[in-house]
Amino acid sequence: MLRKIKKFFKLSAHERNLFMEAYYTLGIMRAAILSISFKRLVRPLEHWSKKGESIELSEEEKKMALAIGKAIKQAAAHTPWESACLVQALTAQKMLKKRGISGVFYLGVARDEEKMKAHAWSQCGDILITGGSGHGVFTVVSVFEWGKYDRI
Template sequence: MGKVKKFFALSGEEKKLFVEAYVTLGLMRAALLVFSFKHLTHSLEHQKNISDIKPLSDQNRQSAMAVGKAIIRAAAYTPWESACLVQSLTAQRMLQKRGIPGVFYLGVLKDNGSEEKINAHAWSQCGDMIITGGKGHEAFTVLSVFRWGKE
């Protein structure tokens, strides 16, 4: 019952963003199970690294923060796995829909305790803000960057 109370305590805009994030998380999770990653990212500009990130306008900054918060909030309540890659793809879709440019990163971290184990992580960024997957992203070596929108 506490989850329902929390939902109804949200503002109307937060509720709309939560529902949109929840549905998009589900669609992105299903898409990752059905389609190749290359297919899902074919419309994005693929780069090895990125250096020219431009700041967002105040309005886009607020919108991007609200979208990121909704994605992280909704991901905590999905009955399916909504890990970092699903969250990054969801952020890309929701922010691109709003005309807010950004990037998402794919990185790896080699486990020092094992010769073969590698951990992967994805995180999204708009301007100088990490939108999803920010916790611990600094430890990962960036392998690929996917950009959407014009900055």
């Protein structure tokens, strides 16, 4: 435990702030998933049909998106509640939208030994922010966007 605290304080002030925001937002998103219908949860987002197209991000936006993704992954590993892929994707959406960075999140399904599995991941431009591990085996069933994608 002491080692984790020391590691936290070795982070820059900016990284600590992002970690704390991610931790808090993961909790809010987990509570929302448990208490609100998915349809209502994604209502503010646009259902996106331009799969495969993306917007170029500035270098500053890319750095921020990567920093947010890192903070979410770090915070998700330390929450006492389940912070699975959907919680992380929605957290990324909230944190990125707050900073005016456009992106999309995907919902996919795959069959695994007679069971259906689902996965969610988020992306900004060509950068995978959350849920990138193994996303290639999932068939995309829905894509939701926020931000500037309506300009494409």
